[in-house]
Amino acid sequence: MATTKRKTAGETGVASPSPQVLLRYYRDMLMIRRFEERAGQMYGMGLIGGFCHLYIGQEAVVVGVQAALEEGDTVVTSYRDHGQMLAAGMDPNGVLAELTGRRGGYSKGKGGSMHMFSREKNFFGGHGIVGAQVPIGTGLAFAHGYRANSRVSITFFGDGAANQGQVYESFNMASLWRLPVVYVIENNKYGMGTSVERASATIDLYTRGGAHGIPGKPVDGMDVLAVRAAADEAVAHARAGKGPYILEMKTYRYRGHSMSDPAKYRAKEELDRMRQERDPIDRVGKLLIEGGVVDEAGLKKIDKEVRDIVLAAAEFAQNSAEPDQSELHTDALIET
Amino acid sequence: MxxxxxxxxxxxxxxxxxxxxxxxxxxxxxxxxxxxxxxxxxxxxxxxxxxxxxxxxxxxxxxxxxxxxxxxxxxxxxxxTGAAATAPTAAASRPEFPPAPPATAKALFSPSPGRPVLQAPPAAVPNVPGETAMLTVREALRDAMAEEMRRDPNVFLMGEEVAEYQGAYKVSQGLLEEFGKKRVVDTPITEMGFAGLGVGAAFAGLRPIVEFMTFNFAMQAIDQIINSAAKTRYMSGGQMDCPIVFRGPNGAASRVAAQHSQCFASWYAHCPGLKVVAPYSAADAKGLLKSAIRDPNPVIFLEHEMLYGQSFDVPTGPEHLVPIGKARIARAGAHVTIAAFSLMVGTALKAAEQLVAEGIDAEIIDLRSLRPLDTATIVASVKKTNRLVTIEEGWPFAGIGAELAALMMEQAFDDLDAPVTRLTGVDVPMPYAANLEKLALPQVEQIVAAAKAVCYRR
Known part of the structure; x- marks a missing residue:
């Protein structure tokens, strides 16, 4: 899974992608799904501590957006970050070992679920404070502009963060200075237990940049092809020096906000309907079968491969040792 | 008439x-x-x-x-005035900040900037040992930034009024002209936003100097300073660096009351993942700011408005660096150690002059750096004088003086001939009235009295 998801030069056919591309989307989304299911199970077994926010249901968003990026583009997100890291090409072993707080984790066991990073994959976290990643992502865009390197910053945040003041401070500066940033709002309908309708005076979050002159677009976040097409447009806009762009991904999380959330604030029927009718992985699976790319057995084979990778990661995450006690004092500052 | x-x-x-x-x-x-x-x-x-x-x-x-x-x-x-003149008044005064020229900032990184972005550095000025020039703290800070910006194209300055206005306190005078709008960036009034933006730019490898017009306004941004800048390196297992300087005036200016007069030294010094410095002299302001800009870690650089206009001898040359984490003996003495930082060093030095008449020879330590703190220098001094008086503008509870007192308990207990005495700002929000404001801050006479008391003199 360490292969890059980034767009390769000359890749075409976004609306009707090649079988290979469709298979890749399927596999990448399934990887996130199986990984998160395993993480949830390991949390229940007490192997993972603290807060743990699963990405199940939202897989199409990150897989579609990542597919629109080029090498060197940067990504930053909130604490619902495991799927983001897998889609950025980070090693499932390192992600899961961080969840278990082991030395083989991306942050050597010091960050946990919400705080992981990969300079190599241009993934800048993993931030635990709602909305705080938005100025940071805007600063990554500032650095791209400063260096005139044609890179784009992708800054993910949720519908909950969309009401934080610093988001609008960021919008203002990004538009004022025409920074190359795409703000991707993952609207999964609930900021923890509060629905968008109960929290937001206006619920069309893609219009939230209007006061700052930032174009925005609603996107079916359960459809990876729609996500990819919208991301292509937004990224091209930012890369061309036209400034920021907002994409509101209408998505859904199947699980609670975190592991301790039974999600009693929404009707079971709502969840069932989303799973049965809108599931992003089933949708691509159906396209693959209808298009004659694979049959049921073929999908099962992919599932088996993915499960094996996740099982190996789980094995690694449990066998990796806890950090050495001497690690308590390292990494706070660079020694000078 | x-x-x-x-x-x-x-x-x-x-x-x-x-x-x-x-x-x-x-x-x-x-x-x-x-x-x-x-x-x-x-x-x-x-x-x-x-x-x-x-x-x-x-x-x-x-x-x-x-x-x-x-x-x-x-x-x-x-x-x-004529017979019909209105009631006499004294001269009119104007608001402190006249309106700045209209902002024209757009597309900060447009491909055709109005002026060259990088200028060739001036001919190297050698460090001549012992050679100094009189500079104000304000000029020393500006020179430090200018030299570091010439040295490293990744260094840039951002904040409110830093560019066109030349700095609300005129610290960034001339920088826009030399470095252009790409590297001297006027921000909107949006502390949390631009502090976080600076952190993101630092994560990406740039070296931002983020100016807060005063540190009072940095409270709007403190989540980004602590949670994002200070903690990310640790949380990432050492992967993410954040080479950023947050600087601006700290402490009580004059008659600006509670929301604009407070010392944040102990707030920031409390937090691992940060370095915190608070210079007094222009030489230290320059040398420490240069060190802070070169430091790969986030540094809180606490200045003082009342010091900006004061002049000191400053070593010439672009390699005048003062190491972070080292205190300075501002005055050597034998009878009592007085530890202070920032503006209060000057107050302590005045007290030391008065103490001479009392036959008390005070040693003044300019802490300069609060995190890391140069505990060794303080302990060595206390082992000599056996007495410690601490001075700060900040509040007493869990303040810098409280920390110094605890450290002396741990590391110099047997050397103390008197309890450590703290002189701090009074435990109230800063009042506006001139007499009350004076009462709220440590004064020379109090330092004299405290030094005499720990020396058991009347």
């Missing part, structure tokens, strides 16, 4: 004590009405216009154009 009205030298800012009368725009004999500009007054921060507050005739000019060092409230002219 009423008696002529005296036009007085106005105070143009809370901290202004004197200024230059640059030129008169009216001559003796001219008729003036309220709102007419009489003269231009120059302070170390800005040039301001003095307007007439009354109608009449400019009868006499008392202070000639070009006179420097005119004290606030000195009569500078006489205005003869």
């Amino acid at each position: 009423q008696r002529p009205i005296e036009v007085l030298m106005p105070a143009m800012s809370p901290t202004m004590k004197e200024g230059k009368l640059s030129r008169w725009l009216k001559n003796a004999g001219d008729k003036v009405k309220p709102g007419d500009v009489l003269a231009e007054i120059e302070t170390d921060k800005a040039t301001m216009e003095l307007e007439a507050a009354d109608e009449g005739t400019l009868a006499e000019i008392l202070v000639a154009a070009g006179t420097e060092g005119v004290k606030v409230n000195t009569p500078i002219a006489r205005l003869a």
